[in-house]
Amino acid sequence: xxxxxxxxxxxxxxxxxxxxxxxxxxxxxxxxxxxxxxxxxxxxxxxxxxxxxxxxxxxxxxxxxxxxxxxxxxxxxxxxxxxxxxxxxxxxxxxxxxxxxxxxxxxxxxxxxxx
Amino acid sequence: xxxxxxxxxxxxxxxxxxxxxxxxxxxxxxxxxxxxxxxxxxxxxxxxxxxxxxxxxxxxxxxxxxxxxxxxxxxxxxxxxxxxxxxxxxxxxxxxxxxxxxxxxxxxxxxxxxxxxx
Numbered sequence: 311x312x313x314x315x316x317x318x319x320x321x322x323x324x325x326x327x328x329x330x331x332x333x334x335x336x337x338x339x340x341x342x343x344x345x346x347x348x349x350x351x352x353x354x355x356x357x358x359x360x361x362x363x364x365x366x367x368x369x370x371x372x373x374x375x376x377x378x379x380x381x382x383x384x385x386x387x388x389x390x391x392x393x394x395x396x397x398x399x400x401x402x403x404x405x406x407x408x409x410x411x412x413x414x415x416x417x418x419x420x421x422x423x424x425x
Numbered sequence: 426x427x428x429x430x431x432x433x434x435x436x437x438x439x440x441x442x443x444x445x446x447x448x449x450x451x452x453x454x455x456x457x458x459x460x461x462x463x464x465x466x467x468x469x470x471x472x473x474x475x476x477x478x479x480x481x482x483x484x485x486x487x488x489x490x491x492x493x494x495x496x497x498x499x500x501x502x503x504x505x506x507x508x509x510x511x512x513x514x515x516x517x518x519x520x521x522x523x524x525x526x527x528x529x530x531x532x533x534x535x536x537x538x539x540x541x542x543x
Contacts, residue, residue, distance in 0.1 A: 353431070
């Protein structure tokens, strides 16, 4: 069964500094990987996904993520953090086989960007 | 991008009553919708997968008689929490799969419904 680990409950970064939110995954086949962001009392907003192709995926709001097969990681990154990036970030994975496979979410990482 | 709405955004009800939550895909037809439950400071837990015109598929441990799901059209799925109790208080989030995304199963999420049972 697939699983996702987000090892950090919270990440603190100063505005303007680069940020990284970590995610590692486990699937038996090829992974489809996703990052979502959640603001307080709101649903999840899709940021980006990796299906195949380039290991560096660019998404919304200047975020990007790097797929690393050997380390089974899909860390979320942004070169310069904004205070408005403060939110809860979820990594999710599904196995890339035929037919529907449900998404499995990590426990979430709270990003706090200080002015 | 694909937009999913939920109604109501929050609801407070008395113990023993039933509450219906609606999930709509606004600019696409969703053959499959999903219902999640999120406890404070925790991740999303998939409750059930709702397929248009057929019975929902419930995850292990989710009571199908308590959480009734109906997916009567390609743009609407409803979750009814029957005989709600305080332990059912939670944040309920729906998502819809955009079929134009092919096999990548990108899900688009609604804004969530906060249910408080007194």
